[in-house]
Amino acid sequence: MVGKEQEEIEKELSKEYVTLTYADYEEGLKAGKLLGLKCAACGGITCHPMPVCQWCSDRRLEKIELSGEGEVTTFTVIRVASEGFEHDVPYIPCLVKTKEGPCVVGWLDFDAESVSQDVIGKQVKMSGIHTYNGDKFFSGEHVCPVFKITE
Amino acid sequence: MRDVAIIGVGHTKFGRASKTSLELFSEASLQAMDDAGVVGTDIEALFQGAALPGFEEGQVMPAAFSAAELNLGPIPATRYEGACASATVAIRDAAMWVSSGECDMVLAGGVEKALTMGTAFATRTFAMSCHAPTEGPVGLTFPGVFAMAARRYSKEYDIPLDKLREKMAHVSIKNHGHGALNPLAQFYKKMGNLKVEDVVNSMMVADPLTLMDCCPFSDGAAALVLCPAEDAKKYTDDPVYVLGTGQGSGSSLSKMADLTKPVSRIQSAKVAFKHARLEPKDIDILELHDCFTIAELIALECLGFFEWGEAAEATAQGETDIDGKIPTNMSGGLIGKGHPIGATGASQVYWMVKQMRGEAAKGNQIDPVPEYGMTDTLGGDFGTLCHIILGRTKK
Ligand SMILES: [Zn+2]
Numbered sequence: 179m180v181g182k183e184q185e186e187i188e189k190e191l192s193k194e195y196v197t198l199t200y201a202d203y204e205e206g207l208k209a210g211k212l213l214g215l216k217c218a219a220c221g222g223i224t225c226h227p228m229p230v231c232q233w234c235s236d237r238r239l240e241k242i243e244l245s246g247e248g249e250v251t252t253f254t255v256i257r258v259a260s261e262g263f264e265h266d267v268p269y270i271p272c273l274v275k276t277k278e279g280p281c282v283v284g285w286l287d288f289d290a291e292s293v294s295q296d297v298i299g300k301q302v303k304m305s306g307i308h309t310y311n312g313d314k315f316f317s318g319e320h321v322c323p324v325f326k327i328t329e
Numbered sequence: 330m331r332d333v334a335i336i337g338v339g340h341t342k343f344g345r346a347s348k349t350s351l352e353l354f355s356e357a358s359l360q361a362m363d364d365a366g367v368v369g370t371d372i373e374a375l376f377q378g379a380a381l382p383g384f385e386e387g388q389v390m391p392a393a394f395s396a397a398e399l400n401l402g403p404i405p406a407t408r409y410e411g412a413c414a415s416a417t418v419a420i421r422d423a424a425m426w427v428s429s430g431e432c433d434m435v436l437a438g439g440v441e442k443a444l445t446m447g448t449a450f451a452t453r454t455f456a457m458s459c460h461a462p463t464e465g466p467v468g469l470t471f472p473g474v475f476a477m478a479a480r481r482y483s484k485e486y487d488i489p490l491d492k493l494r495e496k497m498a499h500v501s502i503k504n505h506g507h508g509a510l511n512p513l514a515q516f517y518k519k520m521g522n523l524k525v526e527d528v529v530n531s532m533m534v535a536d537p538l539t540l541m542d543c544c545p546f547s548d549g550a551a552a553l554v555l556c557p558a559e560d561a562k563k564y565t566d567d568p569v570y571v572l573g574t575g576q577g578s579g580s581s582l583s584k585m586a587d588l589t590k591p592v593s594r595i596q597s598a599k600v601a602f603k604h605a606r607l608e609p610k611d612i613d614i615l616e617l618h619d620c621f622t623i624a625e626l627i628a629l630e631c632l633g634f635f636e637w638g639e640a641a642e643a644t645a646q647g648e649t650d651i652d653g654k655i656p657t658n659m660s661g662g663l664i665g666k667g668h669p670i671g672a673t674g675a676s677q678v679y680w681m682v683k684q685m686r687g688e689a690a691k692g693n694q695i696d697p698v699p700e701y702g703m704t705d706t707l708g709g710d711f712g713t714l715c716h717i718i719l720g721r722t723k724k
Contacts, residue, residue: 200462226462226463226581226583232584251481252477252478252480252481252484252588253477253480254472254473254476254477254480254535254536254537254538255476255533255535255536256468256469256470256472256473256535257532257533257534257535257536258448258452258470258472258532258534258535259449259452259468259470260449260452260453260455260456260468260470261449261450261452261453262453262468263468264449266468269468271467271468271469271473271477272477273477273582273583273588280583280584281583281584281585282463282583283463283464283467283469283581283582283583284467285467295480295483295484295490298480298484299484308466308467309466310465310466310468313453315453315457316461316465320462320465320466321466322463322466322467
């Protein structure tokens with residue numbers, strides 16, 4: 179009979195390509211941890227997780243926990259929100275360059291009326307999470323890290 | 330591979346439309362076919378940019394129905410989705426199909442009905458072209474992303490934010506000035522004489538971007554007929570040739586090395602210049618993706634028209650005005666003309682063709698007519714970039 183053995187096809191399917199799933203990453207955030215991946219080839223850290231190293235594309239990745247510390251590279255204050263965020267305005271999305279290298283996007287815990295360009299470059303640490311309850315297009319509860327200035 | 334020409338163009342009025350997307354796209358297509366002097370049976374394939382039809386009219390697969398609406402027969406008809414760059418990606422692929430010899434006459438363009446959705450829902454659906462897993466829960470919006478880029482620009486080039494805002498305002502003043510002169514623009518005869526204070530004191534959307542730093546939500550469509558360059562003169566005395574195209578893809582915001590120097594745009598533009606065997610100094614006019622004032626400055630630098638960090642001051646000095654070094658967005662751009670996202674790339678090409686024929690509106694037409702022009706279209710937060718270089722003569 180021509181064709182391939184079912185067992186062989188099943189075995190191929192069982193190979194895992196994702197070391198840290200996005201769901202596990204979000205679970206980590208909920209537990210107060212910023213999880214990522216360390217690359218065996220270049221030593222670089224990938225965060226948020228991807229199936230390959232974000233710096234060199236190698237697949238030999240190991241799950242690690244980042245310090246949650248870093249520096250604000252930019253931010254904005256959202257005054258006109260998209261549907262689902264009307265009750266959150268004003269809020270402050272920010273980009274943080276972590277001590278370990280990769281940037282992550284999150285919220286900055288700061289007074290929206292007094293925040294200024296001066297916060298760029300300030301040291302921050304992950305202090306919690308913001309929970310988004312999802313909508314009919316992106317169902318389920320989703321989270322992002324919240325950062326607080328430490329200096 | 331064959332050279333490709335544009336032989337007909339069509340464009341609906343941008344703004345709020347009561348017509349359906351199918352009707353809008355048909356209107357632009359029939360104009361383009363009339364302009365080229367061709368009929369439906371001449372068209373061998375349809376390439377349609379449409380970013381959000383599922384949310385606007387509960388319609389997916391709009392390209393097939395667009396072909397049906399025009400009675401084009403059972404030809405290949407494909408929807409292209411690259412957020413706000415959808416139409417440019419469609420046109421680029423259309424040109425490739427003609428270039429390859431697969432087709433001798435195609436219709437390409439785009440359509441969108443974004444204004445109809447209302448601000449809150451439109452903002453939600455536009456934000457879908459942000460990276461959903463990481464940027465979704467953050468509630469990032471497009472103005473938010475470009476506001477972050479503006480703050481980065483201010484920091485990077487040591488331009489105090491309030492000074493940068495004043496320089497950015499000149500993009501809005503210029504583009505609204507030209508939009509007000511363009512009968513097809515959403516803001517025709519409106520806001521043609523803005524002042525810096527009008528822009529910086531307008532309602533804050535995402536700090537530091539005000540409403541007047543942003544393009545509007547819009548409905549509209551635009552379409553083109555393309556054929557091999559060697560056949561073009563059979564249809565028109567003024568064909569416009571596709572000299573080079575480029576396309577690039579970006580990442581989530583957090584994986585971008587520098588918000589002010591998006592690699593996707595730099596790479597895409599470089600490929601387009603290489604194909605066209607031209608350099609920025611050869612280009613006479615630009616239609617580029619000014620979804621926000623800061624976006625125009627970043628684009629001007631990525632394309633190589635100004636040094637890094639110098640586009641803000643150059644714009645304030647008038648170097649992108651009609652009589653400046655490189656006239657930019659003489660149609661009004663997205664800010665003055667409107668931004669029906671899936672149609673925008675086709676609208677940019679439409680206005681480039683009109684400029685090359687000397688048919689742009691008085692006050693917007695550059696003199697002498699441009700020899701070479703370039704369009705730049707951006708989708709998402711630098712996720713999809715596409716460039717087209719056009720010329721009045723084959724290289
Ligand atoms: Zn690596």
